[in-house]
Amino acid sequence: MRTHTRRARLLKGTAALALAVAMALPAVAADKVTKDVAPVTAQALSDHIRILASDDFQGRKPGTEGEAKAIAYIQDQFKKIGLTPAVDGSYLQDVPLTEIVSKADGPMVITGPKAEPLSLAYFSDMIVWTRQRTPHVQVKDNDMVFVGYGITAPEFGWDDYAGVDVRGKTVVILVNDPGYATGDPKLFGGGAMTWYGRWIYKFEEAARHGATAAIIVHETRAAGYPWGVVANGGSIPKLTLMPADGGLKSRSAVEGWIQLDQAKALFQAAGLDFNTLKDSAARRGFKAVPLPLKMSVGITPTERDVISHNVIGTIPGAKHPDEMVLVGAHWDHLGIGPAIDGDTIYHGAMDNASGVAGLIELAKRYTKGPKPDRTLLFIAYTAEEQGLLGSEYYAQHPLFAPNKTVAGFNMDMLSSVGLTRDIVLVGGRKSDLEDRLKAWTDAHMMALNPEPFPERGYYYRSDHFNLAKVGIPVIYAHSGIDSVAHGAEWGKAKEDEFTRLHYHQPSDKWSPDLDLSGGAMEVNMIYDLSRPLAFGTDWPKWYDKAEFKAARDKSMGK
Structure with a gap:
């Protein structure tokens, strides 16, 4: 009986439940709620995903x-449902990128006085690339330094680069951060990855210290994904928002990863024990360790300039058109890459044709109802898979200034395994949008749970992060693992299975067997959370200890 009631509430969207949610959240006029239209359905989502993830769209x-093809489809949908073009009469915001195709000329060779040379094969043992605009990169007999987690974080009293000069050298870096490694709740984020644990940060920090090459040691659990994700992603041509200096100062000449077993062999060749040094790197007082080794590798990149596009439509506000509520999802995936089981198209059905489907259907639901007081902006970002580039560009070139952007919502990989009894909040302890989410889950008799894998740092791995960095309160929440039909153990197994077998692989494709009822619930949840902001005057706030509060205060002139 309870399951039947939940399904009715989630999928039929009764007026009584809508009113209950409106009462639990900041007020929206009752007449506007009761005139609402039917909620988003699983079938509507499936119809979009089937097209966007088809072979014809080539990943x-x-x-x-x-x-x-992707942006034409999204534009056509935005036009059909009546969204206003947001960029000078167009739905497209140009995003200038440079594509650099990198592949090692041969193996990475490690030499030292105490052991035979190590020859690390491209793809299977290591992945390297360059994001510099240069005809050739040659690193030969380059000194190596182990810099632990490669973090400089004054607020934590932590500096892995203290007392060591890595200019012109190769740094070897551990993935994630010391809080994850030790489980100490007082160290960084404890078991939850912080921004300092992300690979993007580590490469940027190595470049800031002048390193010629930066190599991260891959460990599946600490990274949050298996080697296949690293290898496939690293071997596919890279896109970047290229800085004015061509990357020569902002990026190291060589970036890459090595397999854990190869890292252990590397330290053994230096006469050192990897596990011992890894343990010491997670303790306060760690000092970088010069390695008696030399690294050599060559890369011959090719490049081309690319103008990609964010796709943006709006519903202009009737009372406060200069204030905006944003909902986003990235349209891109990995394209065509190495064959796996004979398939070279990385379809990206759940990642993230599903989010784009949700974006379209959410916008459609809004256009069927009364006009909002504030402007609603719907944005399909480009190049998320290349390092959140489309959202980074939008944050740098916003259509509404951060101090006029009320809040943001993100959809990335909607659920495909049915309804759950729980919602997972990604990140957490950030803003009072979480209080609104808690009111929603309470009204729906659902649990609100923290991330089951906080060490994977998902908050820093999707487009909402770039909005947060400029101070905009944003939230990313999705279906949990406690399946209504099968229970939590089944749900956890399904999530693990997707990460292991389908994430960033060609097998992430559409199927009529996908159960998108949970995905539809997520989209309708965002509707319920965003609606009081679109029809109200509230401004969500960061919690006092949130790392993004200072940026918001500055944008608001505080």
């Missing part, structure tokens, strides 16, 4: 024919 890689 939706920015700068390819797949992009042209």
Whole structure:
């Protein structure tokens, strides 16, 4: 009986439940709620995903024919449902990128006085690339330094680069951060990854210290994904928002990863024990360790300039058109890459044709109801898979200034395994949008749970992060693992299975067997959370200890 009631509430969207949610959240006029239209359905989502993840769209890689088809489809949907073009009469915001195709000329060779040379094969043992605009990169007999987690964080009293000069050298870096490694709740984020644990940060920090090459040691649990994700992603051509200096100062000449077993062999060749040094790197007082080794590798990149596109439509506000509530999802995936089981198209059905489907259907639901007081902006970002580039560009070139952007919502990989009894909040302890989410889950008799894998740092791995960095309160929440039909153990197994077998692989494709009822629930949840802001005057606030509060205060002139 309880399951039947939940299904009725989630899927039919009764007026009584809508009113209950409106009462639990900041007020929206009752007449506007009761005039609401039918909620988003699983079938509507499936119809969009089937098209966007089809072979014809070639994996939706920015700068390819797949992009042209994807953005044409999204524009057509925005036009059909009546969204206003947001960029000077167009739905498209140009995002200038540079694509750099990198592949090692041969193996990475490690030499030292105490052991035979190590020859690390491209793809299977290591992945390297360059994001510099240069005809050739040659690193030969380069000194190596182990810099622990490669973190400089004054607020934590932590500096892995203290007392060591890595200019012109190769740094070897551990993935994630010391809080994850020790489980100490007082160290960084404890078991939850912080921004300092992300690979993007580590490469940027190595470049700031002048390193010629930065190599991260891959460990599946600490990274949050298996080696196949690293290898496939690293071997596919890279896109970047290229800085004015061509990357020569902002990026190291060589970036990459090595397999854990190869890292252990590397330390053994230096006469050192990897596990011992790894343990010491997670303790306060760690000092970088010069390695008696030399690294050599060559890369011959090719490049081309690409103009990609964010796709943006709005519903202009009737009372406060200069204030905006944003909902986003990235349209891109990895395109065509190495064959796995004979398939070279990385379809990206759940990641993230599903989010784009949700974006379209959410916008459609809004256009069927009364006009909002504030402007609603719907944005399909480009190049998320290349390092959150589309959202980074939008944050740098916003259509509404951060101090006019009320809040943001993100959809990335909607659920495909049915309804759950729980919602998972990604990140947590950030803003009072979480209080609104808690009111929603309470009204729906659902549990609100923290991330089951906080060490994976998902808060820093999707587009909402770039909005947060400029101070905009944002939230990313999705279905949990406690399946209504099968229970929590089944749900956890399904999530693990997707990460292991389908994430960033060609097998992430549409199927009529996908159960998108949970995905539809997520989209309708965002509707319920965003609606009081679209029809109200509230401004969500960061919690006092949130790392993004200072940026918001500055944008608001505080």
